[in-house]
Amino acid sequence: MxxxxxxxxxxxxxxxxxxxxxxxxxxxxxxxxxxxxxxxxxxxxxxxxxxxxxxxxxxxxxxxxxxxxxxxxxxxxxxxxxxxxxxxxxxxxxxxxxxxxxxxxxxxxxxxxxxxxxxxxxxxxxxxxxxxxxxxxxxGRSALREQRALYRVTQGTDDPADPRISIIGGALSPDAAHALGTLRxxxxxxxxxxxxxxxxxxxxxxxxxxxxxxxxxxxxxxxxxxxxxxxxxxxxxxxxxxxxxxxxxxxxxxxxxxxxxVVLSLRHRAAVATTTDGSPVYESVESLGPNALFAVRTHAVESAGSDDHRPTVLFFGTAYEHRIGPSRLWVELARSLAAHGVSSVRFDRTGVGDTGTVDAGRPASLYSEVSDRDAIDAATALGTEPGDLIVTGLCSGAWYSSYVALRLRTRAVVLVNMILWSTHRRKSLREQLRPPVPAAPGGGDREPEPASVPLRARIKPFAQKHLPYPAWRLLGRLGVTQVPEVILEALRRAGVDVTVVLSAQDYASFRYQRGDEGLRRVERRGFTGRIRAGVTGDHGAYQRDGREFLRAEITAAVLSSFGRTDPVREPVAEPGVS
The missing domain is CATH 3.40.50.1820 (Alpha/Beta hydrolase fold, catalytic domain)
Incomplete structure (x- = not known):
């Protein structure tokens, strides 16, 4: 290899x-x-x-x-x-x-x-x-036509006031789209x-x-x-x-x-962005933990305290995605947050992106003991005190954020498009979530209904609607169904500040799982977290306008938790220094 x-x-x-x-x-x-x-x-x-x-x-x-x-x-x-x-x-x-x-x-x-x-x-x-x-x-004309057609079929249309051309997980300026169309x-x-x-x-x-x-x-x-x-x-x-x-x-x-x-002259650090006052934003490539997880660390332009107490965000990838497509959002957020004195790390779990060799067998499970290990290894390898650490991710990345937050008692967690609300996973659930998992483009890593028990698909809607809430919550604690109160209450007890950011699609799922009722219950016990719901957007963050909502809400949650609510310096064009 x-x-x-x-x-x-x-x-x-x-x-x-x-x-x-x-x-x-x-x-x-x-x-x-x-x-x-x-x-x-x-x-x-x-x-x-x-x-x-x-x-x-x-x-x-x-x-x-x-x-x-x-x-x-x-x-x-x-x-x-x-x-x-x-x-x-x-x-x-x-x-x-x-x-x-x-x-x-x-x-x-x-x-x-x-x-x-x-x-x-x-x-x-x-x-x-x-x-x-x-x-x-x-x-380039055929390339752009294919990309735009896929976007329209899976995501629909965007705000016409924004002239950018949307493709799955990205956006092109009109000038770039025109230039691409001329290539042959x-x-x-x-x-x-x-x-x-x-x-x-x-x-x-x-x-x-x-x-x-x-x-x-x-x-x-x-x-x-x-x-x-x-x-x-x-x-x-x-x-x-x-x-x-x-x-x-x-x-x-x-x-x-x-x-x-082979002659190698490696550059492990580079300036990848510049803030409005000319300060460079540096990034370095690193290996985290005993299993050498590939990672990129974005260094803060300024620090609120010593190196041992630097505000840090750990980004968790989504499904089999890492830093491409919608997860390029993590890259852009990391560089934007650095201008506010917040460092960050994004990493690949085993079997995804650039961690581990490519296995000719089945890819790694979305949820597995190996991924559990990688999540804790990545967080502990940062050298950051839990009180200086915020963890965040989308869908399966959101669940792993909660997993780390509960075990390390981090300062805060930002759960983006969360759909798995159990604090533990039954073995049967892990098997259900092994690939292949049918999904339309942009569908994220949603939990499928297990084909082996079709009766569940008929019983679950009835139970959701008619069961007394305490019985519904018990099913959630057992991992039979997903009940938002289960994780929200666990995080409240752990003293972790919580922000839940949901696309319109995922907010509808949150309400279907009786999330509003559960939220009222944990608020009566002292829960002070926030639920932020968008008016647009898909689960996988492929839709442009929904992704911009996520960007704004994640940024606000991180800066607020670290007491850095004033937009001191926003990144502009990205010149840098090696």
Whole structure:
């Protein structure tokens, strides 16, 4: 599987984050640059791209995975008018990084829109020996059309007063959307470059792709069942390990046999944003706890006290998402909060994002003993006193926030789009929540009704409506159903300040679970927490306007709890210093 190193790279005033995979012996036959897709496809295919990097390391090749400007953990604004040119510059910078590792032989792989960006950036990349167009989108117009159609079908429309173009989990400026629409793959850029065209049969038969294949002198690879990878109907994507092995074999087969020592010049810290008064916001890549959980720490611009008592927020990821798509919100919140003297850490649990190798078996469960361990390990590894720590996350991340808050008695917890209100999980519930879990795009990680007990689906609505509330609450304590009072009361007893932030969709679920009744009961016992409900928004935070509501409410809750309610310095454009 090789060794993975994480590093900032590129210009000091616009740093990008890369993950460099190096063969175990530190010697390499060449380097491969992996260009990811955009939008939801970037999120769904993330671990598959990592699997390819690991396969290449096994074959003696170095790989560079990276986040485009304004995406993932890289600096930049996702809705910058210059976003498309910045993405292309990211490809050029990643290729330069691969060459700086000592490689003379360079391969560039682009998946979906990543193939389009790679092809249009190729003239600026210097000598490239091989290219893989992996299920390519041939034009920016078709890429944007697909992204916008998916958004409209799953999320509807946004406030027309905001001119940005919405895609799943992100937003583009009108200028960037126009620039993307002008991009097109030109076969002439691949002249004298060894090329593979890996396509789905249905796409291969289209006139545009047939014309490209005819114009290229290339090898071809048919992709089988690829839609479950790039457009899964479940919470997790089916990684096409067979196709990935074939791509890795093709790249390795055309690479030199001689090896060179891999040269690494790692940057573990970079300035990723600048506040209005010119103060830099720094971030560092770290490993947390005994199981080396990948993490990014955002350092406060100023601190309210010593380093041992620095206000800190720990962000929990959602389902199989980490820092891409809706969870880019955690990145943006971290940088905004730093301007108010609040540090933060975001991390990947085992089997998600950049923690752990990619398993060819089933992905990690949403809720498991391993994830329980990771949650506590991450929190305790921060070196932060519980009284200086706020934990927050969305859906499953919200449940893990409550889990840590109850065990460590943190200063506060912000529960975002919470749906699992039990303080413990029955084994049967853990099994119910193992993948695959059907979900529409943007559905988050909702609890399914277990197929093995369909009677429950008929009994639960009756019980919810007709059972006396004490009996309903007892079912919640037993983990049979979800009763908001159970966790709210536990947090009250633990002395943890609570803010619950709910989209319109999740507030309706809260009320259906008799949350209003439970809230009145805990308030009579002294509960002083807040329930903040939006008028729009979906559970997974893919909808733009709902995500902006979450951003405002999470920010207000954190600053209020830390006594920093005045917006001292808001981040602007993101120049920085390495």
């Amino acid at each position: 090789g060794v993975q190193h994480s590093s900032w790279f590129g210009p000091a005033d616009a740093p990008l984050l890369a993950h460099i995979h190096v063969p175990d012996d530190g010697r390499s036959r060449g380097a491969v640059v992996l260009c990811p897709p955009l939008g939801k496809e970037h999120l769904d295919t993330y671990r598959g791209m990592k699997a390819l990097a690991e396969q290449l390391a096994d074959r003696g090749l170095t790989s560079v995975r990276f986040d485009y400007s304004g995406a993932g953990d890289s600096s930049g604004d996702q809705d910058s008018p210059d976003a498309v040119a910045a993405w292309q510059r990211s490809v050029v910078a990643a290729t330069a990084l691969a060459r700086a590792c000592g490689a003379a032989h360079i391969t560039v792989v682009g998946l979906r829109a990543g193939a389009l960006l790679a092809a249009t950036a190729l003239p600026g990349c210097g000598p490239v020996d091989a290219v893989v167009l992996w299920d390519p989108l041939l034009s 793959i030109d076969a002439s850029v691949f002249t004298a470059i060894r090329t593979m065209l890996a396509t789905r049969p249905a796409a291969r038969d289209t006139p545009a792709l047939s014309a490209l294949a005819d114009a290229l002198v290339c090898d071809e690879l048919p992709l089988v069942d690829h839609e479950a990878f790039t457009a899964p109907a479940a919470l997790y994507a089916d990684i096409p390990f067979g196709g990935i092995r074939e791509i890795a074999d093709w790249i390795a087969g055309g690479s030199p046999t001689d090896t060179h020592e």
